[in-house]
Amino acid sequence: xxxxxxxxxxxxxxxxxxxxxxxxxxxxxxxxxxxxxxxxxxxxxxxxxxxxxxxxxxxxxxxxxxxxxxxxxxxxxxxxxxxxxxxxxxxxxxxxxxxxxxxxxxxxxxxxx
Amino acid sequence: xxxxxxxxxxxxxxxxxxxxxxxxxxxxxxxxxxxxxxxxxxxxxxxxxxxxxxxxxxxxxxxxxxxxxxxxxxxxxxxxxxxxxxxxxxxxxxxxxxxxxxxxxxxxxx
Numbered sequence: 001x002x003x004x005x006x007x008x009x010x011x012x013x014x015x016x017x018x019x020x021x022x023x024x025x026x027x028x029x030x031x032x033x034x035x036x037x038x039x040x041x042x043x044x045x046x047x048x049x050x051x052x053x054x055x056x057x058x059x060x061x062x063x064x065x066x067x068x069x070x071x072x073x074x075x076x077x078x079x080x081x082x083x084x085x086x087x088x089x090x091x092x093x094x095x096x097x098x099x100x101x102x103x104x105x106x107x108x109x110x111x112x113x
Numbered sequence: 114x115x116x117x118x119x120x121x122x123x124x125x126x127x128x129x130x131x132x133x134x135x136x137x138x139x140x141x142x143x144x145x146x147x148x149x150x151x152x153x154x155x156x157x158x159x160x161x162x163x164x165x166x167x168x169x170x171x172x173x174x175x176x177x178x179x180x181x182x183x184x185x186x187x188x189x190x191x192x193x194x195x196x197x198x199x200x201x202x203x204x205x206x207x208x209x210x211x212x213x214x215x216x217x218x219x220x221x222x223x
Contacts, residue, residue: 004156031209040121042201042213043157056209091156100145100205104156 002026004105006092012111013082021077021108023092032075033102034067035091043091049075082112116140119202119214128223132189136202136214139183143204143212146178148187151199151216160200161187192221 005024013019025032030051035043045059051072069075079086089109093102119136126132145164149157161176163169169176175188189196199216
């Protein structure tokens with residue numbers, strides 16, 4: 001079946017612009033995760049949803065970062081007033097019910113100039 | 114000190130070699146241990162998933178967990194050039210928050 005999809009795959013934003021990154025999880029997966037991956041580093045946890053409920057947002061680096069999953073399926077990660085340090089790959093992952101394995105999308109590479 | 118430590122490499126081996134990749138961790142509450150493979154400009158792909166201590170084998174891959182030493186390993190037998198990628202260890206207490214290592218870059222030379 002279809003895997004996790006993310007769009008756009010690449011995004012270039014000028015400093016100060018707002019961006020919205022989309023994640024479409026695997027059908028039937030109730031858990032959804034967002035990660036930030038800097039060059040040469042492992043993914044860093046940002047936030048977690050179970051269905052539409054955001055159960056943990058402790059990894060969001062500032063209040064400029066906001067995530068939502070209003071209908072328990074597609075999720076959007078929004079970054080307001082982007083800064084150069086926001087440049088990274090943003091990965092989305094989903095996992096099936098009662099399982100811990102996470103299945104990742106290809107990521108969105110954000111470059112802030 | 115990071116919760117999960119992983120040597121970034123790069124590790125270069127000839128085709129057919131046995132590869133050993135390792136991670137150490139500090140949080141004794143971790144119960145679930147995973148290895149992911151990440152090719153350049155792709156998302157991580159789950160390779161192995163284990164619970165608590167012990168070994169797990171899947172084809173050419175063997176994962177080992179030693180909770181007493183807080184040490185996990187991934188062995189790749191008969192390595193192939195297509196195994197060239199970054200290997201990420203990851204672990205969690207169960208539930209949702211997963212902590213990843215920085216990844217080890219592996220090159221398998223034909």
